[in-house]
Amino acid sequence: MTTKKFMMVNRKAPYGTIYAWEALEVVLIAAAFEQDVSLAFLDDGVYQLKKGHQTKGIEVKGFEKTWGALEDYDVTKLYVDQKSLAQRGLTAEDLAIPVEVLSRAEIGKLMEEQDVLLSF
Amino acid sequence: MKFAIMISEGPYTHQASDTAFHFAKAVLAKGHEIFRVFFYHDGVNNATRLTTPPQDDRNVVSRWSKLAEENSLDMVVCVAAAQRRGIVDEGEMKRNGKDATNLAPGFRISGLGQLIEAGIQSDRLVVFGD
Amino acid sequence: MLHIINKSPYDRPALDSALATGEGAILLIEDGVYAAVKGGEVEGKIRGAMGEFKFYALTADLEARGINDRLMDGINTIDYAGFVDLVAENKTCQSWL
Numbered sequence: 001m002t003t004k005k006f007m008m009v010n011r012k013a014p015y016g017t018i019y020a021w022e023a024l025e026v027v028l029i030a031a032a033f034e035q036d037v038s039l040a041f042l043d044d045g046v047y048q049l050k051k052g053h054q055t056k057g058i059e060v061k062g063f064e065k066t067w068g069a070l071e072d073y074d075v076t077k078l079y080v081d082q083k084s085l086a087q088r089g090l091t092a093e094d095l096a097i098p099v100e101v102l103s104r105a106e107i108g109k110l111m112e113e114q115d116v117l118l119s120f
Numbered sequence: 121m122k123f124a125i126m127i128s129e130g131p132y133t134h135q136a137s138d139t140a141f142h143f144a145k146a147v148l149a150k151g152h153e154i155f156r157v158f159f160y161h162d163g164v165n166n167a168t169r170l171t172t173p174p175q176d177d178r179n180v181v182s183r184w185s186k187l188a189e190e191n192s193l194d195m196v197v198c199v200a201a202a203q204r205r206g207i208v209d210e211g212e213m214k215r216n217g218k219d220a221t222n223l224a225p226g227f228r229i230s231g232l233g234q235l236i237e238a239g240i241q242s243d244r245l246v247v248f249g250d
Numbered sequence: 251m252l253h254i255i256n257k258s259p260y261d262r263p264a265l266d267s268a269l270a271t272g273e274g275a276i277l278l279i280e281d282g283v284y285a286a287v288k289g290g291e292v293e294g295k296i297r298g299a300m301g302e303f304k305f306y307a308l309t310a311d312l313e314a315r316g317i318n319d320r321l322m323d324g325i326n327t328i329d330y331a332g333f334v335d336l337v338a339e340n341k342t343c344q345s346w347l
Contacts, residue, residue, distance in 0.1 A: 011347070043263060104271055105270075108271035109272065117343065
């Protein structure tokens with residue numbers, strides 16, 4: 001099978017809408033298809049990675065532990081926009097898993113290198 | 121060139137499905153090929169045959185069905201997203217104990233792998249959403 | 251890269267996000283076309299970005315919203331066929347939803 005570079009671009013916060021969760025489902029399938037998968041988190045998308053989701057009160061299935069499972073799928077390229085973190089008063093320490101924090105320009109360069117950009 | 125189209129919102133509430141439709145028509149008019157149209161998130165709601173829009177307005181669902189029929193388009197509705205939102209074909213009805221189907225002509229329900237395959241096989245993939 | 255923006259700049263930060271991310275072509279569609287209006291608060295931002303980006307707006311969306319009579323200079327208006335050409339000419343496209 002051809003391998004292409006797929007980047008999932010996540011820009012929405014978790015739980016207020018379903019895009020974050022349904023994007024993760026795409027990531028897992030792309031990995032199962034052995035594609036070259038990376039994830040970029042920009043704008044409110046960085047909130048998806050914030051550790052400590054406790055969704056019992058809103059009775060919505062939480063997906064924080066899925067981040068930990070990505071490594072088992074060989075999905076290790078997670079890029080987080082530095083400016084989006086700073087704007088929201090977050091640092092890499094607040095996030096559930098290790099990520100690469102990059103400038104917007106660096107993320108832009110990575111986006112240009114992709115074959116497929118899936119926007120959520 | 122081979123194009124793939126992803127539609128992430130349902131009919132009427134967002135313009136996404138309309139823009140995607142006009143884009144798809146233009147792709148075909150220019151002599152390109154559409155490998156697949158993939159409906160995800162609320163986009164699966166474009167596949168219900170139960171809509172009755174006003175007579176003087178466009179029929180979003182049936183014009184997709186017509187475009188698919190005239191151009192042999194492959195229009196795929198994501199099974200997981202469809203199950204959540206109640207878009208049902210014969211197979212899903214039997215599998216999940218439902219008492220009705222509502223899938224419009226020209227659409228088929230299948231897995232997310234179809235989206236990944238569309239990305240692999242096409243030269244360009246465009247996302248229409250909110 | 252082709253950046254597709256479908257939301258008004260006064261509603262969502264999609265335009266800012268696209269401008270920060272590099273260079274290439276920006277296509278305004280749906281409610282995104284409001285960014286192309288003369289005299290709006292974002293006009294300066296768009297003019298400033300014209301060195302790095304080529305700006306396009308979808309005619310059908312401008313006309314639908316009654317704003318094709320007040321377009322900024324430097325915005326190229328295109329139809330759906332032109333939209334297809336833009337996608338074909340750029341290796342990838344990002345929809346800033």
